[in-house]
Amino acid sequence: MFSMFNALPLYIVLSVASYVRGQSCWRDTTCSGPLDTAFPGPWQSNIYSPESRVASPVSILSLANASVISSWPGSAPLQGNASALVFDFGKEVGGIATVNYTASGAGALGLAFTEAKNWIGLWSDSSNGKFEYGDGAIYSNFSQAGDYTYTMDLPRLRGGFRYLTLFLITNDTVTNLNITAISLEIGFQPTWSNLQAYQGYFDSNDEELNKIWYSGAYTLQTNAVPVDTGRWIPALASGWANNGTLGPGDTIIVDGAKRDRAVWPGDMGVAVPSTFVSIGDLTSVKNALQVMYDNQNADGSFPEAGPPLLQQGSDTYHMWTMIGTYNYLLFTNDTAFLEQNWNGYLRAMEARSSKAISLTDPSRTGTVAAMTTTPAISRTHMAGPADRRRRSRTISSDSWSRAGRAYPGPPTPPNALPARNPSCPAPLHNPSSLRKNAYDSAA
Numbered sequence: 001m002f003s004m005f006n007a008l009p010l011y012i013v014l015s016v017a018s019y020v021r022g023q024s025c026w027r028d029t030t031c032s033g034p035l036d037t038a039f040p041g042p043w044q045s046n047i048y049s050p051e052s053r054v055a056s057p058v059s060i061l062s063l064a065n066a067s068v069i070s071s072w073p074g075s076a077p078l079q080g081n082a083s084a085l086v087f088d089f090g091k092e093v094g095g096i097a098t099v100n101y102t103a104s105g106a107g108a109l110g111l112a113f114t115e116a117k118n119w120i121g122l123w124s125d126s127s128n129g130k131f132e133y134g135d136g137a138i139y140s141n142f143s144q145a146g147d148y149t150y151t152m153d154l155p156r157l158r159g160g161f162r163y164l165t166l167f168l169i170t171n172d173t174v175t176n177l178n179i180t181a182i183s184l185e186i187g188f189q190p191t192w193s194n195l196q197a198y199q200g201y202f203d204s205n206d207e208e209l210n211k212i213w214y215s216g217a218y219t220l221q222t223n224a225v226p227v228d229t230g231r232w233i234p235a236l237a238s239g240w241a242n243n244g245t246l247g248p249g250d251t252i253i254v255d256g257a258k259r260d261r262a263v264w265p266g267d268m269g270v271a272v273p274s275t276f277v278s279i280g281d282l283t284s285v286k287n288a289l290q291v292m293y294d295n296q297n298a299d300g301s302f303p304e305a306g307p308p309l310l311q312q313g314s315d316t317y318h319m320w321t322m323i324g325t326y327n328y329l330l331f332t333n334d335t336a337f338l339e340q341n342w343n344g345y346l347r348a349m350e351a352r353s354s355k356a357i358s359l360t361d362p363s364r365t366g367t368v369a370a371m372t373t374t375p376a377i378s379r380t381h382m383a384g385p386a387d388r389r390r391r392s393r394t395i396s397s398d399s400w401s402r403a404g405r406a407y408p409g410p411p412t413p414p415n416a417l418p419a420r421n422p423s424c425p426a427p428l429h430n431p432s433s434l435r436k437n438a439y440d441s442a443a
């Protein structure tokens with residue numbers, strides 16, 4: 001989608017090749033993501049993404065009081081029933097864990113996951129959609145002394161956590177177990193071999209602001225998930241299952257890594273422009289929008305959430321799918337996507353218009369009274385050419401290093417958003433008019 005990669009000079013590609021050795025995409029997913037950042041800069045040290053698709057804990061905490069016992073790798077002995085250690089990955093991660101251990105007798109190794117430190121324990125925090133209790137734990141059972149390797153089953157993929165509590169269940173107080181290795185195969189951003197290859201950047205003289213921006217960018221990455229790892233519906237009463245099919249393609253953007261792990265167009269109101277300026281790869285957005293068109297209702301309305309949840313009945317979320325479509329086209333000029341879905345877009349516009357109350361004609365009734373004044377809608381009329389050019393510059397491949405120049409510091413702050421363009425037609429009438437609005441004047 002971003003042809004700039006083809007234009008990278010050879011010497012960058014070569015230096016990247018040695019750097020990314022050993023990195024990989026998720027399982028059998030075809031790699032389609034960028035190989036390296038659009039251009040290098042000091043802001044890269046703020047990127048939270050792991051360097052590799054395989055992550056490890058950084059320290060061991062006490063379950064009793066959450067204080068640090070030691071760094072990891074290190075000694076990790078468990079002895080007797082319910083003895084436990086908490087492994088801290090140092091940041092939010094998600095995927096499939098593998099644990100190697102040595103046991104002296106029969107029992108079970110329990111695994112429990114939490115995002116926040118205040119929920120660590122022998123139960124995972126809540127993600128399954130019932131929210132009646134926590135999600136419980138999963139177990140690696142062993143019947144005799146020996147060396148074991150346990151890898152979680154794919155449906156048990158844990159989408160978002162920082163703390164992994166490992167505990168021993170035995171019928172006695174003498175059986176002991178040593179944890180010898182822990183690795184986590186990261187599931188998110190499945191089509192990227194280099195999880196740090198951001199196409200946008202942010203840098204200011206406020207370190208707090210820089211961290212906030214990169215936390216947001218990393219959150220978007222953790223929300224780009226393999227399409228067959230959505231939360232299972234109907235919600236389970238206990239445990240968890242992330243084996244739901246979310247939509248087409250290899251990667252799709254969901255509302256949250258841990259939960260709901262479903263496509264929510266309302267969240268995409270923020271996520272689509274944010275993905276564009278930070279990660280810069282809109283493939284997950286495209287697939288999330290496509291699944292809305294694939295599940296458009298007979299009356300033209302879009303679902304409130306993607307499958308398998310397929311919640312219905314939100315006028316605003318219906319419009320967020322339309323706004324998401326507009327933004328996606330604005331950022332990518334993916335006219336093939338537009339041609340494919342144009343009839344659906346028109347039906348969606350019709351469905352929305354038929355619900356609108358006219359502010360000038362009191363005889364017209366409907367449910368979308370505020371539609372002509374919400375920022376959400378008028379925003380589509382605000383993105384003038386200057387605004388678009390500014391945003392596309394954010395991911396421009398006009399690399400400082402390519403030009404042989406030193407990085408001159410953060411770019412000049414952008415101008416204020418341009419005033420609403422009174423000539424912007426609404427609704428948009430056909431693909432060529434949308435294209436014209438979105439691009440031709442920017443060219």
Ligand SMILES: *[C@@H]1O[C@H](CO)[C@@H](O)[C@H](O)[C@H]1NC(C)=O
Nearest residue numbers: 061062063064065066067069
């Ligand atoms: C925390 O608990 C551990 C035992 O797990 C104990 O050794 C340590 O002294 C405790 N630390 C604090 C600060 O209470």
Ligand SMILES: *[C@@H]1O[C@H](CO)[C@@H](O)[C@H](O)[C@H]1NC(C)=O
Nearest residue numbers: 077102103104105176177178
């Ligand atoms: C675990 O390690 C401790 C200390 O290194 C050792 O005493 C114990 O025998 C080990 N247990 C197993 C099952 O290997």
Ligand SMILES: *[C@@H]1O[C@H](CO)[C@@H](O)[C@H](O)[C@H]1NC(C)=O
Nearest residue numbers: 106107108142143169170171
């Ligand atoms: C623990 O004891 C129960 C009840 O006797 C038995 O069913 C179970 O198999 C035992 N577990 C192990 C790991 O020996």
Ligand SMILES: *[C@@H]1O[C@H](CO)[C@@H](O)[C@H](O)[C@H]1NC(C)=O
Nearest residue numbers: 107108109139140141169170
């Ligand atoms: C494995 O061990 C756990 C904890 O003791 C137990 O709840 C579970 O039933 C066991 N699973 C199997 C298949 O034995």
Ligand SMILES: *[C@@H]1O[C@H](CO)[C@@H](O)[C@H](O)[C@H]1NC(C)=O
Nearest residue numbers: 081082122168169170171172
């Ligand atoms: C082992 O610990 C678990 C968790 O605290 C508890 O539910 C179970 O009853 C204990 N088993 C034995 C045999 O004490």
Ligand SMILES: *[C@@H]1O[C@H](CO)[C@@H](O)[C@H](O)[C@H]1NC(C)=O
Nearest residue numbers: 099100148149180181182183
């Ligand atoms: C864990 O065990 C597996 C199977 O024996 C082995 O291939 C792998 O290298 C071990 N991992 C580590 C980090 O030792």
Ligand SMILES: *[C@@H]1O[C@H](CO)[C@@H](O)[C@H](O)[C@H]1NC(C)=O
Nearest residue numbers: 155232236240241242243244
């Ligand atoms: C997903 O997991 C749930 C819970 O284990 C199970 O009931 C369901 O059949 C699974 N679905 C598929 C498609 O494997």
Ligand SMILES: *[C@@H]1O[C@H](CO)[C@@H](O)[C@H](O)[C@H]1NC(C)=O
Nearest residue numbers: 333334335435439440442443
């Ligand atoms: C957008 O795509 C269309 C169709 O491929 C093309 O004609 C047009 O020049 C493109 N616009 C921009 C700004 O790249």
